[in-house]
Amino acid sequence: MANKIDACGLDCPQPVILTKKALEGITDGVIEVIVDNKPASENVSRLAKNSGCGVEFTETQGTYIIKIIKRRKNGEN
Amino acid sequence: MGKIKISWMVFLTGGLLGVLFAFLISLGNPPNMGVCGICFIRDIAGALGLHHMEKLSYIRPEILGFILGAFIIGIFTKEFKVIGGSSPIIRFTISFFVAMGALVFLGCPIRMLGRLAGGDWTALAGLLGFIVGIWIGTLFLKGGFTLGKAQEVSKINGFIIPVIALILFILLLAKPSFLVLTPKGHAPIVIAIIAGLLIGIFAQRARLCFAGGIRDIFLMKDFHLFSGILGFFLFCFMGNLLLGQFKPGVSPGVHTNYIASFLGMLLVGWGSVLIGGCPFRQTILAGYGNTDSGISFLGMVAGVAVAHNFMIAGSAAGVLSNGIIAMIIGIGVFFIIGLSNKVVSS
Numbered sequence: 001m002a003n004k005i006d007a008c009g010l011d012c013p014q015p016v017i018l019t020k021k022a023l024e025g026i027t028d029g030v031i032e033v034i035v036d037n038k039p040a041s042e043n044v045s046r047l048a049k050n051s052g053c054g055v056e057f058t059e060t061q062g063t064y065i066i067k068i069i070k071r072r073k074n075g076e077n
Numbered sequence: 078m079g080k081i082k083i084s085w086m087v088f089l090t091g092g093l094l095g096v097l098f099a100f101l102i103s104l105g106n107p108p109n110m111g112v113c114g115i116c117f118i119r120d121i122a123g124a125l126g127l128h129h130m131e132k133l134s135y136i137r138p139e140i141l142g143f144i145l146g147a148f149i150i151g152i153f154t155k156e157f158k159v160i161g162g163s164s165p166i167i168r169f170t171i172s173f174f175v176a177m178g179a180l181v182f183l184g185c186p187i188r189m190l191g192r193l194a195g196g197d198w199t200a201l202a203g204l205l206g207f208i209v210g211i212w213i214g215t216l217f218l219k220g221g222f223t224l225g226k227a228q229e230v231s232k233i234n235g236f237i238i239p240v241i242a243l244i245l246f247i248l249l250l251a252k253p254s255f256l257v258l259t260p261k262g263h264a265p266i267v268i269a270i271i272a273g274l275l276i277g278i279f280a281q282r283a284r285l286c287f288a289g290g291i292r293d294i295f296l297m298k299d300f301h302l303f304s305g306i307l308g309f310f311l312f313c314f315m316g317n318l319l320l321g322q323f324k325p326g327v328s329p330g331v332h333t334n335y336i337a338s339f340l341g342m343l344l345v346g347w348g349s350v351l352i353g354g355c356p357f358r359q360t361i362l363a364g365y366g367n368t369d370s371g372i373s374f375l376g377m378v379a380g381v382a383v384a385h386n387f388m389i390a391g392s393a394a395g396v397l398s399n400g401i402i403a404m405i406i407g408i409g410v411f412f413i414i415g416l417s418n419k420v421v422s423s
Contacts, residue, residue, distance in 0.1 A: 042284075062158060
């Protein structure tokens, strides 16, 4: 089940904080973050990559959807 | 986690600003004030007669360049998007106190680092306050602080701040008698505007933010934006050395009231985190369509004027009790705003 975070219109770094909280709340799964400006999309993508997650990125007319795929790490239950 | 990863684009943008900081001093800008986000807004406010410190009155082309550079590159990259409506009057209020805090210390985060890179160790008190302020700000963010969502507003809103910048530049060239322009302490207009435009363009691309650099370390051990602080400091230090401007000790024009410096920059750090960016970043954002940052910019204009009219700002003579009282009021205001905007929802 995909978690969705609508972080449109929020100041830096709130989209990142919301994403971070959501990522900490799951061991594996998909989180979809929607933002409406490029800096926020870069920041969310960077957080996801730094956390070792997969990132898929789509842009349509100024709206950015960042799909973050978190997989259970080896040895983790 | 916790690995220091330098982002070269941000590092070099900070470096460019650092070099220009040192270079502009050698070309006539005041010592240890090569480029300052707040002091230069203060000078512009003075030029327009909003305060009456004639020596601190000049239309600084660098600030206009930040705005216009960000505007031009925003149009070019299609990132010029006009948004607003995220608690504008709170942003005005926070920026008002951020500006006063910076003038109690004597410098925005850029000048604070520039003072350090010029050998002025008295700025360490400000740096410490800045870091503590940012840390307090991140506690509020973690607790769910938000000023609410911004929305897209009509395009014309986004042109107001860039047009004001353009008009101010034309006024500087025309020099009408109603402007107050100090004859000393500034680099040639052509060089200053080119420097400002270059910084505006690159800073927009790199999202350079001096408060963000430290904030992101506290929040997620991310050194992306910190790279800009590092780049600025190293290049500014080297520039100062090469130009013979590195002078260890108390630099001229600043004070040694460390408590005031600490409190002033505490407000700058804390306030910058609450409104999503340092004074410099707010100025850049105002250039490419963020009208909330435009309001923050105007809040800073009001803050610098009041800081001088009410004798709150620091000077070489020190800081009056007015300055300390204003800082304590600012802390109270930030607490109230911080606690009353805790909305835990997405």
